Amino acid sequence: MKQAWIVIWGIALSGGIGCAGLGEQIYHKCSRCHGADGLQSAYGKTRSIAGMPAEQVAQDLRAYRAGTLDRYGLGHIMHVRLDDRKIRAVSAYIEALRHP
Numbered sequence: 001m002k003q004a005w006i007v008i009w010g011i012a013l014s015g016g017i018g019c020a021g022l023g024e025q026i027y028h029k030c031s032r033c034h035g036a037d038g039l040q041s042a043y044g045k046t047r048s049i050a051g052m053p054a055e056q057v058a059q060d061l062r063a064y065r066a067g068t069l070d071r072y073g074l075g076h077i078m079h080v081r082l083d084d085r086k087i088r089a090v091s092a093y094i095e096a097l098r099h100p
C-alpha cells in the first residue's frame with residue numbers, strides 16, 4: 001500500500017506521463033549548453049531561452065534541423081534530430097521555464 005502511494009506521488013511530481021514528462025526528458029540533452037534552467041547563454045552567444053514562446057522555439061528547432069538557421073554563426077552546433085512531436089514537447093517545456 002505504501003509503495004502504491006509513492007508511485008502516485010511520483011507521477012504527480014513529474015507532471016503526469018504525457019507531454020510534459022517527455023519535454024523534460026528531451027531537455028536534459030539541451031541543458032549541457034543552455035543550462036538546467038534555460039538561463040545559460042550557449043557559448044556566450046545565445047539568448048537565455050527560458051520562457052521563450054513555444055511556437056518560436058519550435059520554429060527555430062525545425063530550422064536548425066533543416067540546416068537553414070545560423071543566427072550567431074554556430075548553427076552547425078545545433079544538431080537537431082527530433083521529430084515534430086518531440087519538438088513540440090521540448091518547446092512547451094522551455095516556455096514553462098521561468099526567469100527568476
Ligand code: HEC
Pocket residue numbers: 026027029030031032033034042043045046047048049057060061069070071072073074075076077078090
Ligand atoms: C552543444 C551545445 C548545444 C546543445 C546540446 C543544444 N544547443 Fe541550442 N544552441 C546552441 C548554439 C551554439 C546556438 C546558436 C546557434 C546559431 O548560431 O544560430 C543555439 C541556439 C538555440 C536556440 C536559439 C537561441 C537564440 O538565441 O536565438 C534555441 C531555441 C535552442 N538552441 C534550443 C535548444 C534545444 C531545445 C536543445 C535540445 C534539444 C538545444 N538547443 C541543444 C548550442 C546547443
